[in-house]
Amino acid sequence: MKNIWENCLQYFETEEAKRSVKSCVLVPLGNIVYQEFYLYVWIICFYHIFLILMVFGILLLLVRGTHFSISSNSLIQSI
Numbered sequence: 001m002k003n004i005w006e007n008c009l010q011y012f013e014t015e016e017a018k019r020s021v022k023s024c025v026l027v028p029l030g031n032i033v034y035q036e037f038y039l040y041v042w043i044i045c046f047y048h049i050f051l052i053l054m055v056f057g058i059l060l061l062l063v064r065g066t067h068f069s070i071s072s073n074s075l076i077q078s079i
Helices: 004-012 015-078
Strands: none
Touching: 004 015
16 A cells, blocks of 8 residues: 555646646746736836936937037137
């Protein structure tokens, strides 16, 4: 007679047990994790968009500042 441990291992090796574990344990657990991290993922996305726009704005200000300083230097030198 097989002991309980061998019976449990034999049961978990069947396809029915694998489907049951997947549908009853893994899918709900995945949904819970997704719902918990959903808000944080959106916050990170908006944060990255904000940073990209801020870096682009700083880059534009630097380009305009260097262009203004170059044009003012040439104006001063021509006087």
